[in-house]
Amino acid sequence: MVREKFGFWSIVLLGINAIIGSGIFLLPNKAYALSGSYSLLVILFDAFLAISLALCFAELSGLFTRNGGPYIYAKAAFGNFIGFEVGFMKAAISIIAWAAMSNGFATALAAIYPEAGIPLVKNFIIVLLMGSLGLMNIFGVKLSKAVNNLVTVGKLLPLVLFIAAGLFCLQGNNLEWGTAAAAEEFSFGAAALLIIYAFTGFEAIAEAAEDMENPKKNLPRAIVMVMLVVSVFYFLIQTVSIGVLGAGLSETKTPIATAAAYIFGPVGLALVTAGTLVSIGGINMASSFLTPRVIVAIADDKMLPPVLSRYSRWGTPYVAIIFSTVVGILIALSGSFTTLAAISVVSRFAQYLPSCLAVLVLRHRHPEAPSSLQAPFGPLFPVVSIAVSIWLLLQADIDKIIFGLGGLVVGIPFYFLMKKQYLSKQGANEQDNNEGVPVESTAGR
Numbered sequence: 001m002v003r004e005k006f007g008f009w010s011i012v013l014l015g016i017n018a019i020i021g022s023g024i025f026l027l028p029n030k031a032y033a034l035s036g037s038y039s040l041l042v043i044l045f046d047a048f049l050a051i052s053l054a055l056c057f058a059e060l061s062g063l064f065t066r067n068g069g070p071y072i073y074a075k076a077a078f079g080n081f082i083g084f085e086v087g088f089m090k091a092a093i094s095i096i097a098w099a100a101m102s103n104g105f106a107t108a109l110a111a112i113y114p115e116a117g118i119p120l121v122k123n124f125i126i127v128l129l130m131g132s133l134g135l136m137n138i139f140g141v142k143l144s145k146a147v148n149n150l151v152t153v154g155k156l157l158p159l160v161l162f163i164a165a166g167l168f169c170l171q172g173n174n175l176e177w178g179t180a181a182a183a184e185e186f187s188f189g190a191a192a193l194l195i196i197y198a199f200t201g202f203e204a205i206a207e208a209a210e211d212m213e214n215p216k217k218n219l220p221r222a223i224v225m226v227m228l229v230v231s232v233f234y235f236l237i238q239t240v241s242i243g244v245l246g247a248g249l250s251e252t253k254t255p256i257a258t259a260a261a262y263i264f265g266p267v268g269l270a271l272v273t274a275g276t277l278v279s280i281g282g283i284n285m286a287s288s289f290l291t292p293r294v295i296v297a298i299a300d301d302k303m304l305p306p307v308l309s310r311y312s313r314w315g316t317p318y319v320a321i322i323f324s325t326v327v328g329i330l331i332a333l334s335g336s337f338t339t340l341a342a343i344s345v346v347s348r349f350a351q352y353l354p355s356c357l358a359v360l361v362l363r364h365r366h367p368e369a370p371s372s373l374q375a376p377f378g379p380l381f382p383v384v385s386i387a388v389s390i391w392l393l394l395q396a397d398i399d400k401i402i403f404g405l406g407g408l409v410v411g412i413p414f415y416f417l418m419k420k421q422y423l424s425k426q427g428a429n430e431q432d433n434n435e436g437v438p439v440e441s442t443a444g445r
Helices: 008-019 022-026 028-061 070-078 080-110 119-138 141-166 188-199 202-211 215-251 255-264 266-300 318-332 337-365 380-393 398-421 428-432 439-443
Strands: none
Touching: 008 141, 008 202, 008 215, 008 266, 022 215, 022 255, 022 266, 028 188, 028 202, 028 215, 028 255, 028 337, 028 380, 070 080, 070 266, 070 337, 080 119, 080 202, 080 266, 080 318, 080 337, 080 398, 119 141, 119 266, 119 318, 141 215, 141 255, 141 266, 188 215, 188 380, 202 215, 202 266, 202 337, 215 255, 255 266, 266 318, 337 380, 337 398
């Protein structure tokens, strides 16, 4: 049976779907409350960081054809232990992020259907959403690709309309530089840490490399294009939101929908609210597809129970899908969108930093095997990404750092347990020494 795969434009749409979701719909008000009109500079700052990180991931994705993304990169550069830690965190992050998205969907739905805010009803919606997506992914990549393409186009159309009409409704005084009245103090760092959540997700595209056509060629180009498109969208959306609502932006829980009501009236509110639900539903769909793939990559290397890499007759990793869905539902039922989003952002730096370092290590170790798309200006983008990532991480509260990075500690006993049970049977010591292995050897299978 020939497996259906994502072509270039489907990869681009998957990437956009994996990034544009609840973040840009539910966070602009909070960013404005922290930094006022300077939130536009925050978005540009985060866009620069996200594009720098994306260039690093694009370079790495041009070296490998396996599922796993950051896990594969860290393993090739630093060996099994670091690879497992990054992969373990990546799997945890992906599940937590999906849980946050499902919470975000229920929160957005409650804006037009208040009963959705009732805890019992909200929990039912979360279980129904995540369970349905899990089942859909078991039935094959072809169905997932078709739904993803349709949903991505459906989420972008209302945003394009919102931006196009909103640019004619801007009030210049709302865009004057200053802090929001609701903010106790100006906090660029806190706003940057908050809004970077809306940019996360680009790294997930490479997790499903085996489900892509010609991943070494298509993935790097797709990652860069996705980040450029998303950055332009975010800046324009924030500009319209501030220009239309002004200080009122910090007082609404649904900023884009509220701004659309000012621009279009009740019809605009309904359109953007529907678009919000489609968008957040779409990112849930992308998360449900991508999350099991990193689990499979680790299980393929016998660093998680091999049962997790079993495939169904439709060519899908059904055990990993069921596992991620069940765990995701349990996490989603235990926390709020804001809390889960904050933990997810901090946790992501556990994969960003090793991946950026891996670019430098693999360039030095294997100069004879350059990527199909190498980040320009030598070490500039990896070094900038590392430095800014560390600075952003230091902006987080200590409790969020502990929760966000605690998975690294939790993963240690799992690694040694799996090493004893599985890796020792296939010569783990030989696998741990990646220094002499060409990139191509660790890339394919």
